[in-house]
Amino acid sequence: MKITGNSELLIRIVEEFKKYSIRYCFLRNYHELPYSWDGDLDILIHPDDYLAGIKLLNNIIHEHELLTIFRLKSGSHDQVKVYIPRGPIDSRIIALDLQTSLANKGLTYLDAKTVLNHTEEYQGFVVTRSGCLGAILLLHCIIDKRYFKAAYWNSILLNYSKEKDEFIEVLSEAVGVHNAERIISLLESGDQADLVKIRQLLIKYCLVKYKRNVFERLKYVAKMGTLKLMRYVSRQSPFITLLGPDGSGKTTIAEELINALKDTTIDSKYIYLGSKNQTLSNNIKGKLKIKKNIDKPKTFKTMTRDIIAIMYHIVRYCITYFKRVYPLQTKRTIVIGDRYYFDLFSTSWYYTPAFVKKFFIKFMINPNKTFLLVNDPNVIYQRKQEKSVEEIEFQIRSYQEIGSYLKNFEEISTNDSIENITGTILNKVMELKKVDFS
Numbered sequence: 001m002k003i004t005g006n007s008e009l010l011i012r013i014v015e016e017f018k019k020y021s022i023r024y025c026f027l028r029n030y031h032e033l034p035y036s037w038d039g040d041l042d043i044l045i046h047p048d049d050y051l052a053g054i055k056l057l058n059n060i061i062h063e064h065e066l067l068t069i070f071r072l073k074s075g076s077h078d079q080v081k082v083y084i085p086r087g088p089i090d091s092r093i094i095a096l097d098l099q100t101s102l103a104n105k106g107l108t109y110l111d112a113k114t115v116l117n118h119t120e121e122y123q124g125f126v127v128t129r130s131g132c133l134g135a136i137l138l139l140h141c142i143i144d145k146r147y148f149k150a151a152y153w154n155s156i157l158l159n160y161s162k163e164k165d166e167f168i169e170v171l172s173e174a175v176g177v178h179n180a181e182r183i184i185s186l187l188e189s190g191d192q193a194d195l196v197k198i199r200q201l202l203i204k205y206c207l208v209k210y211k212r213n214v215f216e217r218l219k220y221v222a223k224m225g226t227l228k229l230m231r232y233v234s235r236q237s238p239f240i241t242l243l244g245p246d247g248s249g250k251t252t253i254a255e256e257l258i259n260a261l262k263d264t265t266i267d268s269k270y271i272y273l274g275s276k277n278q279t280l281s282n283n284i285k286g287k288l289k290i291k292k293n294i295d296k297p298k299t300f301k302t303m304t305r306d307i308i309a310i311m312y313h314i315v316r317y318c319i320t321y322f323k324r325v326y327p328l329q330t331k332r333t334i335v336i337g338d339r340y341y342f343d344l345f346s347t348s349w350y351y352t353p354a355f356v357k358k359f360f361i362k363f364m365i366n367p368n369k370t371f372l373l374v375n376d377p378n379v380i381y382q383r384k385q386e387k388s389v390e391e392i393e394f395q396i397r398s399y400q401e402i403g404s405y406l407k408n409f410e411e412i413s414t415n416d417s418i419e420n421i422t423g424t425i426l427n428k429v430m431e432l433k434k435v436d437f438s
Contacts, residue, residue, distance in 0.1 A: 003064040004087030006094035007034045014125055016056045022049045025119045025126045033125050040095035046112050047100045067434040085427045089260045104143045109206045110174040118170055131166025134159025142199050148192045175202050236329035238432040241337040244373035245395040247384030249414050254336050256422040267333040274339035314360055317341040321365045346398035361405045368432050370406055372399050375414045
């Protein structure tokens, strides 16, 4: 059977790791596994087993026809997001941080071997013991975060009180006995500010302790510089648009898509790209005496006027794209647009010759995917009685004509449940974002 949820995928990964003796452990967020966790899952894998673990994960992805929608090698770990195109929407994505050591910007401060010596089994998963978890959180807050969240601080104190000896042992192995004693003293006094201040001291200690850290640090700086450059020249996050008459469900579907992604590490944003202010547009139409009669085919004279007006809107929408959409794409944010420039061809410019429409659509910045939400015009009219059934029919026909000129256009029937419609669109969006993981 195919995997239909992130819990099933997680269980399968753990089963494979156990079957092939992959040495691993969950660092945090494991207390409610396999059914619930916050954010991503940190999985530490022994360096000698890392490639075998990656291969097993890759086999599961291909076997169950899953999508790897994002992968970024950063520092000493792989950030992998796997999308499951089946099952409930709220359990289709799992984000994994696969690590061979605990590191910050290429600087190792606790190796996997130390951590794996302080693990236990919890509900079928290999996890860090309380003392080890407390020490990991403490180092994470000092070196990585440079501040203490209230929840982290409380967890550190709790784990310290539970297994004090193990806490001190792991801390001493990481930063040395002298530094560990100083940290424990500040921890017991509750002085968070002074704990954060010793960050540079701990970094210097780790640079000396792990000889490879100097090289890894330089490699990290070079790597991150390359990644930042590639962010602007490589494929950006998808930009999709939703089309349809008023009442077709565009806003509802967009909100459902946002909700499906908000609890994951995938950023998304819904933007209305229709015309909010038509004053300038109406002035141009008025000066050019452009009529709004959609039932009467236009003459050559009125078509010429339309073309001039269309050129103005094409420039305006290009500016809108680079001002509102492109900056979000460079930040790996999925942009969900409402309408966009397509409405221009579904109103008074409907009778503009096809070759003119094709010309402008060809040279316009088009979305990666455009979805037309369609249904029986009478059903749409019952939802929102702002336009007549005839006008709704006309809009649908005009959008369908536009779709015939686009490469990535698809009609989605809204004669189904909101969850199924959202799931269908979400699958197609993730197809745009997928990358090969091997």
